[in-house]
Amino acid sequence: MRKWLWLLPVFLSGALLLNLAGTAWANGGPHGGYTPTTDACAGCHRAHTAQGPNLLTATSTYELCMSCHGAAGTGADTNVADGKFVAARSPSTEGEANTADNGDLLGGGFVNYKTAAVTSIHNSDGTLMAAWGFGVARGQTANLPSSLTCASCHDPHGSPNYRILREQIAGNAVTVDQVDEGPANKDYDDEHWPDNVSNVCVACHGAYHVTRPNSAEDNSDNGSGNADYGGDISTYAHRVGMNYAYGGNADPEATGYGGYFLPLTASKNVACQTCHLPHGTSASMSTLATAPFTNDSALLRLDNRGVCEVCHQK
Amino acid sequence: MTPTPWTDDTPHPLVPEETTPPPVADAAEPEGLPPAEAGLAPLPSQAEVKSEDEARQRRRLWAVLLALLLALCGVGFLFSRYVRRPEPLPEMLPVPVEVNYPPHFLFAFYDVNGPLGIALSPSEDRLYVTEGEGDRLVKIFDTEGNLLRAFAPPRTTAAERAPVYVAVDARGRVYVTDRLQHAIFVYDAEGNYLDTILGPDLTLSEYIAKHTGFKPRPGTFAYDWFEEEVHYQDPQGRRRTLPRPDRPTWAPLGVAFDAQGRLLVTDVALGAHRVLVFSPQVAAQDDWSDFQPEVWSFGEFGEAEDQLQFPNMVVVDALGRFVVSDGNNGRLSVWDAQGVWQMLVGTGGGGGGLNLPRGLALDARQRLHVVDAVGQVVRVYDFSEAQPEFLFAFGTAGTLSGQFHYPNDIAIASDGRLYITDRANDRVQVWSY
CATH class of the missing domain: 2.120.10.30 (TolB, C-terminal domain)
Structure with a gap:
């Protein structure tokens, strides 16, 4: 028996290679997984007759993405305009895609969300955006190095990150562990977040990245300082990265509060996305919740300060 | 062969010789023709012929003017239509x-x-x-x-x-x-x-x-x-x-x-x-x-x-x-x-x-x-x-x-x-x- 043990690592290595071979480099579709003789490039690029930068056939990145991912869903099941997954699931594929018909996408929507008009969005149509927590206080003017587009955060050619997120955003490295959803686990309306999913937000909103309480060194503001917070940011900003139970809070994902729920990471930790929708929200804000920024729902998942109550239940 | 020299008295070899028109008979009083009572209509006078020619020419002129006017109207119509909304010819004319x-x-x-x-x-x-x-x-x-x-x-x-x-x-x-x-x-x-x-x-x-x-x-x-x-x-x-x-x-x-x-x-x-x-x-x-x-x-x-x-x-x-x-x-x-x-x-x-x-x-x-x-x-x-x-x-x-x-x-x-x-x-x- 023992003389055959040497075969074990060979077998395991082979199994590992086979497993890697089946792992897509992206979430599917035209975004990655290219063969050496792929025809996919021609979908968006022209080598000598391009109309926009990066040899694109058009000038507007937002409209390019929306030509498939818009409300019409003419080229994708992920309708990011409405924040809906619009592929009807047939019985034969029920085990391969667990997203419900018209399920709400994890990122929210740019036009509607949960069948209501959005009240705040990450405007990704090329507008120069303010990035609060990027060395400036909230409400100040923009200081992103470039205008914001879909491609600011997502890599259309695929990436090893969850949801083809870029490995570098706004000049900052982004480390987000890949969650191998695979065809059996692919799911657009249930979170399969790695614990470091907040890093995507931190690339621009670094000063809000507080991971431990009562420490002036717990933020990663990309060296831009915390002058706007007077030093110890943890005194002024909510933590992320801790387990939901810190401080004796209820489980916002499983238990919820009053029928409302919030998502957590794989280890049941709180991430920026627990409270905020990266694309856009239709949450409504009343008098107190809007102060001092009128009509600003700040990408929050729930109306007013529902996101506070789901965990803290005051 | 010696060419014949050309003088003012001789006709130019390249110019056709002027011919004398035959005498025109008096249309009003033709000689040798039977009188009108014999059953034939009298030939129109020279003045009448001239008048008819002028009338014909006038009619022809009016017809040409009318045709020109119609063409002008057509061109004007097409031009005004084109000015209002430029269209290619095949659309304006069913070609x-x-x-x-x-x-x-x-x-x-x-x-x-x-x-x-x-x-x-x-x-x-x-x-x-x-x-x-x-x-x-x-x-x-x-x-x-x-x-x-x-x-x-x-x-x-x-x-x-x-x-x-x-x-x-x-x-x-x-x-x-x-x-x-x-x-x-x-x-x-x-x-x-x-x-x-x-x-x-x-x-x-x-x-x-x-x-x-x-x-x-x-x-x-x-x-x-x-x-x-x-x-x-x-x-x-x-x-x-x-x-x-x-x-x-x-x-x-x-x-x-x-x-x-x-x-x-x-x-x-x-x-x-x-x-x-x-x-x-x-x-x-x-x-x-x-x-x-x-x-x-x-x-x-x-x-x-x-x-x-x-x-x-x-x-x-x-x-x-x-x-x-x-x-x-x-x-x-x-x-x-x-x-x-x-x-x-x-x-x-x-x-x-x-x-x-x-x-x-x-x-x-x-x-x-x-x-x-x-x-x-x-x-x-x-x-x-x-x-x-x-x-x-x-x-x-x-x-x-x-x-x-x-x-x-x-x-x-x-x-x-x-x-x-x-x-x-x-x-x-x-x-x-």
Whole structure:
């Protein structure tokens, strides 16, 4: 028996290679997984007759993405305009895609969300955006190095990150562990977040990245300082990265509060996305919740300060 | 031989010698002729002849002037018409066009938000245009771009509907696919709601009829995918509800009718990208409370030659072939009349290489017009022969007249006019051969 043990690592290595071979480099579709003789490039690029930068056939990145991912869903099941997954699931594929018909996408929507008009969005149509927590206080003017587009955060050619997120955003490295959803686990309306999913937000909103309480060194503001917070940011900003139970809070994902729920990471930790929708929200804000920024729902998942109550239940 | 010298007295050899005209007899008193009483009319006098000549010349002059005036009026009319709306000569004068040259931009109209699908009425006097943004309505325009009216599925808000493609049957009934509602809504020519095709073998009126035992009248029932109940009125006019039907397992996207009256639908349900071919019974029925059409399909999801990825539209050419705009595979997929895959068209580079084909339309000469959404052009192929050939493309990227910003669909009228939805420019462009 023992003389055959040497075969074990060979077998395991082979199994590992086979497993890697089946792992897509992206979430599917035209975004990655290219063969050496792929025809996919021609979908968006022209080598000598391009109309926009990066040899694109058009000038507007937002409209390019929306030509498939818009409300019409003419080229994708992920309708990011409405924040809906619009592929009807047939019985034969029920085990391969667990997203419900018209399920709400994890990122929210740019036009509607949960069948209501959005009240705040990450405007990704090329507008120069303010990035609060990027060395400036909230409400100040923009200081992103470039205008914001879909491609600011997502890599259309695929990436090893969850949801083809870029490995570098706004000049900052982004480390987000890949969650191998695979065809059996692919799911657009249930979170399969790695614990470091907040890093995507931190690339621009670094000063809000507080991971431990009562420490002036717990933020990663990309060296831009915390002058706007007077030093110890943890005194002024909510933590992320801790387990939901810190401080004796209820489980916002499983238990919820009053029928409302919030998502957590794989280890049941709180991430920026627990409270905020990266694309856009239709949450409504009343008098107190809007102060001092009128009509600003700040990408929050729930109306007013529902996101506070789901965990803290005051 | 010595040439004869020329003098003033001798006639020039190259000048014909002047001949003396014969004496003219006095017309009034001809000699040797019998008198008038003998039965012959007297010859007109010289003055009378001159007068007649002058009259004839005047008449001729007036005729020429009249002709010139008419021509001037015609030119003036054409000029004024051209000034008001520049059009190519073939459109102003009904000249049959037999050469292959790209069409010309005529004008655009703008009362639309992110237009996606477009279809002409059977009489070609109306356009139906779906909106992908704003209120997401279906709008009716005349062919000059004047908005006539707009409509939408009953009981839905803008956030609950996503109309995409539109087709009109021979009776003028309008079929609109909806990506959020997973259904095809059917309206009359005025946009009044008639019924909903919930799946390949179920309509909303049929569902209600099966559960209530009576056939509901159009306009008295409705179902919104996001609600849990179907709403209807019973024969006494009382409002009633039914539990919603089982959710369909299809995702209708493209919709069209072929010459036989068959309803063609592209289905992009997860993992089952295909083309559904409904028997002509659908278009022939007065209502669909008993909806049992024969349906067959071809195609499956994938990148292989005989597979499809987001088929957007399908047409049937004169040879009976199905031509599918295979969107995310960037090509046209051609299938025979039995649904057996034949060939690919529009792959590779060059003018005929497709980026992201969407809307399709064939003209009378079997020229297939393919809207290339990301290529920002319309590419035209000759499908009159067994082997299709690329002819030309028209349009460029941009926001000016004749430029496209993510166009999506096209309709062609028999007079050679082309109507193209220019999505990101929020307009419909009108071109003409």
